[in-house]
Amino acid sequence: MNDFRRRFLKLTAGAGALTAAAAAGLVTGRQAFAAPWNKAAFESKAMADAMKSLGAANLIESKDIVITAPDIAENGAVVPVAVTSKIPNTQSIAILAEKNPFPLAAAFDISGGVDGYVSTRVKMGQTSNVRAVVKADGKFYTAVKEVKVTIGGCG
Amino acid sequence: MAEPMKIRATLQGDVADVRILMMHPMETGQRKDAKGEIVPLHFIQSVVVTHNGKTVLDAQWSQAISRNPFLGLHVKGAKAGDKIAVTWTDNKNEKRTDEVAVTPGS
Numbered sequence: 001m002n003d004f005r006r007r008f009l010k011l012t013a014g015a016g017a018l019t020a021a022a023a024a025g026l027v028t029g030r031q032a033f034a035a036p037w038n039k040a041a042f043e044s045k046a047m048a049d050a051m052k053s054l055g056a057a058n059l060i061e062s063k064d065i066v067i068t069a070p071d072i073a074e075n076g077a078v079v080p081v082a083v084t085s086k087i088p089n090t091q092s093i094a095i096l097a098e099k100n101p102f103p104l105a106a107a108f109d110i111s112g113g114v115d116g117y118v119s120t121r122v123k124m125g126q127t128s129n130v131r132a133v134v135k136a137d138g139k140f141y142t143a144v145k146e147v148k149v150t151i152g153g154c155g
Numbered sequence: 156m157a158e159p160m161k162i163r164a165t166l167q168g169d170v171a172d173v174r175i176l177m178m179h180p181m182e183t184g185q186r187k188d189a190k191g192e193i194v195p196l197h198f199i200q201s202v203v204v205t206h207n208g209k210t211v212l213d214a215q216w217s218q219a220i221s222r223n224p225f226l227g228l229h230v231k232g233a234k235a236g237d238k239i240a241v242t243w244t245d246n247k248n249e250k251r252t253d254e255v256a257v258t259p260g261s
Contacts, residue, residue: 037200042217078221097219101185105219112231113211114204115170119227123183123219 041104047096047131050104054094056133056140062087065143067132068119076124076149085116087136093118097147099128125152160253164230164239166260171233173204175226175241177251183218199224201244206230207237235259 041053051059068082083093093116094107105122116134124130129144158178164171177199184196198218204211204226212228230239240254 037215042215080225082227100219102217102219105217107215109213109215111209111211113206113209115229115231117227117229118212118214119225121221121225123221 038107041107042102044104045102047098047103050096050102051133054104054107054133056094056135056142059133059140059142062134062141062143065132065134065141067130067143067145069130069145069147071146072148072150073124074150076126076152078121079124079130079147079149080119080121081130082117082119083132083134085132085134085136085141087116087134087141090116090134090136092135094133095120095122096131096133097122097124097128098131100125124149157249157251160241160243160251162239162241162253162255164233164237164255164257166233166235166257169232169234171206171230171237171239171257172260173228173230173239175204177202177224177226177243179222179224179243179245181218181220181222181224196246199243199245202226203242204228204230205238205240205242206233208240233257
């Protein structure tokens with residue numbers, strides 16, 4: 001039995017309990033309204049863990065996802081990143097910076113009311129790949145773009 | 156109380172180009188202040204955008220989003236005068252909601 005697997009299962013079990021509590025109406029206010037914050041995914045220190053906590057498996061590389069970000073970011077504290085998904089029925093878009101202490105930067109759940117497009121600014125500790133993970137019709141698609149960072153923005 | 160957001164929603168065809176600028180320190184919990192003490196984690200965890208009361212985007216963020224966060228999105232099927240409301244909640248459970256009307260584009 002490996003230790004990582006045990007820890008991972010523990011984390012996801014915790015997240016599952018929270019979802020159940022929200023569904024049962026035990027968690028009031030915002031959490032009942034919006035999806036509970038995905039603690040397991042956001043506190044993952046490795047890409048693979050974050051992906052698992054997002055439920056993303058069998059990633060398909062897709063050219064229909066366009067990541068708009070600078071090739072070289074002078075200031076890692078403010079890296080503009082926009083993700084456009086041309087995949088029909090895009091349900092969620094996640095942005096990850098692979099070498100950040102906590103790779104997952106943001107996850108956007110979108111409904112049919114918006115285009116498959118989000119734009120924001122993220123911090124990056126060092127030069128790394130920026131990965132977008134798009135969920136559409138229950139499948140996960142992904143794309144990467146490397147951003148070179150001159151001055152890190154996580155300190 | 157947190158400072159107001161700057162929100163601009165401009166109509167382009169039947170799509171509203173929404174740009175939101177929030178005022179928030181977004182502390183990562185890794186930075187040290189002048190005394191060498193770690194500044195505690197303080198960041199926006201959740202952002203909900205509604206279009207005429209209907210949720211169109213529900214975002215979860217980590218501390219890796221930059222200070223004074225920017226968020227851009229395109230709301231489909233919008234008309235001039237439609238209401239775009241944005242609510243954020245941070246890890247200290249502070250929240251703020253601001254609302255604007257969609258303005259016709261040029």
